[in-house]
Amino acid sequence: MSIFRWAAGRLGAAALVAWVVTTVVFFALRAAGGDPTEAILGGPGSQAGEDAVAQARSDYGLDRPLIVQYLVQMRRILTFQLGDSYARKQPVAELIGAQLGSTMLLAVCALALAWVIALSVATLATRAQGVLGRVVSGLVQAGEVTATVMPHFWLGAVLILVFSSTLGWFPATSVGASPAGLVLPVVTLAIPTAGFLGQVMRDGLDEAAASPFATTARARGASESRILWRHSLRHAALPAISLSGWSFGSLLSGAVVVESLFGRPGLGRLLLDATSTRDVPVVVGSVLVVALTYTVVTTMADGVERLVDPRPRGADRATDRTLRAEAAIV
C-alpha cells in the first residue's frame, strides 16, 4: 500500500471518529438532563428571572429544535469554529489552548515513565533463571496484574498520603509549572499503564526467546543478553508500541481523574467542569480535541511500528484471509 493511500485512509478515519464522537457527546449531554441556560446565566441554581432565561434561550438558539441545534454545531465544527463557552463567555478554542499543554505534558510523561518501568521490569524478569526465575516471574506477574487493575483515584490518594502527607517529598498539588508537582500525578497515571505494557512485553520476550531464531542465534555463540537486546526486544516491543497508541486514550481519560485529584489545571478539569454545567460548546470542543489527539497518537504509533518492523505488509493479511476461508468451509 502506498504512503498516500495510507495517509488518506488515516485522515478519513480521523474525520469519521471526530464526527461520531461529537455527535454522541452532543446528544448524550442533552439526554442527561439539566439546562444549558443555567450555565449561560451563572451556573446551576441560577436565580435569573424567567425573562432572562427566555432571552438567553433565544440568543443562543436553544429554543430551536434539537436537530437544528445539532446541525448548527456541526456547521461550526466544519468551519473550524468551536464557538464561545456558555459559562465563561470566552472562545472555546482559547480555553482549550490554555489547558491542552498541561494535559499533554502529563500524558506524555506518564507514557514515557510507563515504558521505562515496563521495559526494566520485563528485561530484568526474563534474566532470572531456574527456580529463582519461576519465583521472580510469579511475583512480577502478580505485580503487573495488580498495577493494571489499580484505579487512578485510589492510587493517587495513596501516593499523596505516603509521599506528600507523611514523607513530605513531593507536593500534593501542582502549583505553577514546578517539576516536583508533576511527579505524583505522572506516577499515578503511569503505574496501571506500565502494568499492562509490562505483561505484553514479557510475553513477547518469552515467546521470542523460545523461537527457533533464538536457537539459531545461540548456536552462533550469542549470549542470552545479546539475544535479549539484539533479537527478542524488537519482537516484544512491536505489540507494546501498537498498544501504546491505544493506551494514550486511557491516559487522557485518566487525566480527568488525576487532574481533579491533584488540583492540576488541564483539559480533564475543563471537561469535568463543563459537563457538570452543561456547557455544550466546551464539552463538544474538548472531546473533539481529545479524539483528534488520540487519532494522531495512534497514527504515530503505527508509524513507529513500521520503522521497527520493516517487513512489507499484506502477506500476513492474505494468509489470514485464506485461513478464514478455510475455516468457513470446514
Place this chain on the structure above:
Amino acid sequence: MSIDETLALDIRGLRVSFAGVGEVLRGVDLTVAPGECVAVVGESGSGKSVLVRSVLGLASEGGSTALVSADRFTVGRTDTRRLSARGWRALRGAGVGLVLQDALASLDPLRTIGAEVGETLALRKVPRAQRRERVLRALEAAGLDSPELRFVQRPGQLSGGMRQRALIASALVAAPPLLVLDEPTTALDATVAARVLDTLAALRDAGTALLLISHDLAAVAQIADRVVVLDDGAVVEHGPIARVLMAPEHPTTRRLVDAVPHGPKPGPAPALGPVMLSARGVSRTFPTPGGGHVRAVDNVDLDLRRGEVLGLVGESGSGKTTLARLLLAADLPDAGDITLDGEPWSGATHRGRLGRRHQVQLVPQDPLASFDPRFTAGRILREALARGRSTSSPAELLDAVRLPHSVLGRRPRSLSGGQRQRLAIARALALEPDVLVCDEPVSALDVTVQAEILDLLVGLQRSRALSMVFVSHDLAVVRRVCDTVLVMREGRVVERGPVEEVFAEPQHPFTRELLAARRSAGPALRRA
C-alpha cells in the same frame, strides 16, 4: 582416554535426562570424521532433537535443566565435558554450526540476511568491512545468487529454498569443522531439496564434517556415508548407508525403510464410475502487492471420475492449492466452470451450493488448526454428523479410520500428529462425501505415520468408491496413492496421465526434473 584428533565429533556413552521426564538419551555413541556425512534417523520422540541440542551444549534450552553425562564428548580438539558456559559460547558458531528445519522461523524476520549471517563474526569482533566480505563469500558458498542483494534483504523476502541456503550460510560463515543439520530439507520442494543437498555434499567433499538428522531415509540416502538409527534414546543400528538400506537388521530400521514411499500403487486398478467433478478452462487471478496480477491457476481442465484418485503435483506456488480450493468451492474462478455430478458447482448460487457442500470435503495439511481446541474428538465428530444425513455414530467413524474408541473423550492437542490426521479424515467421512480433497495430508508427518495414513486413504477409496483429489509436492507419495496425475507449473497443467505412464515416460522437461530429484534419493531405494 585421549582425544582422537582425527575426528570432528567423538561421543561415547552420552546420557541426557530431564527432571520429571527421565532419561531421553541412554548411552549414545556417535563419531563423525572430517569430510564425512553421518545421518541420524529415527521417529518423533526417539531423541533426535535432544541429540542435536546436546552436540551444541544447548540441551537445557527451553527451561527444564538437562543432566548431561558422557564417557567421551569432544568436538574437534575440545573436551566439552569440562566446558564452562563461556567456553561453549566460544565453541558454538566457530567450532560447530547448526542448521535448523523451517528457515522462516529460524532466521530473525526483523533483521537483514547480512546481519543474521554475520552475527557469528560480529560476536567474535571481526571488523565490519571484513565481516561483509566473509558474509558475501558464505552466501555464495551456500549457493545463493546475487549475494549483495540478499545481504540487505530480510528472510520474508526470500523463497523457502533461498532462506534455507541463507541459514546454511549463517552456519558456515565462521568455517566450523562440524555442521549439525536438523531436517534441513524437510520443508522444501523436491527439486529445491535436491539442489540444497548437492550444496551440502560439496561442503562435505571440501572437508566439513556433517551430522544430518532426519526422519526421512530417502532424503539422507543421497548424501550420507553412514547412518545411525535411534530408537527410544538408544542406537539400535548403525553402518554404511547402503548396507542399512539394503539389509536392515533391527525392526525399527526395517519399519523406517519400508515406510519410505516407493513403487507403484498396490492392488488392482479401480473400477471407475461416471465423472464426479469436472473443470473446464478454470482460471484464478490474484492481485500482487505493487499493482500487478498473478495467474495462480491458468486455464485448467480436469475430470475426476467416481472411485479415482487424482494427484496434483507441483512446487510451492505452482497453483495446486489454489486449484484445490476452487474444486472445494472455497474460492470461485474468474473464468471457466466447475461442475459437480453433472450440475453447476462454481456457477451455482451460494444457496444452491450449500445443500451440496457435504459432497466435497477437505482433509487439511494441518488438522490441528481446523479443530476447535475446546472440543473433544467425540464432539467434533457429533457436530460433523449433525450437519449431514449420515446415520453412523462417532464410534463407527473411528473404526473406519482405525482409531481406538478411547480418543472420543480427548482433545485434539493431546493426540499425536497421525491420530489428528485420522480424526480429520473421520470428520470428512461423517458427511458421506463423494469427493475428498486432501491438501498435503501427510507432509507434516513422520515417514512411518505417513505410510499408515496413505494406506488408510487407499483403503477408503476402495471400500467406499470415494473420489479423491490429492495435492502433494512429493512424487513418491503421489505414485503410491494416485491413479492419475496432473503436473502443475506456474498455474498451468504441463503434463497429465495415468501415474505409471507419467513415471515411466515423462514428456515435459519439468516432470523429468521433478522425477530426477526424487530418483537421486539413493541407489538402494531405486531398486523398489
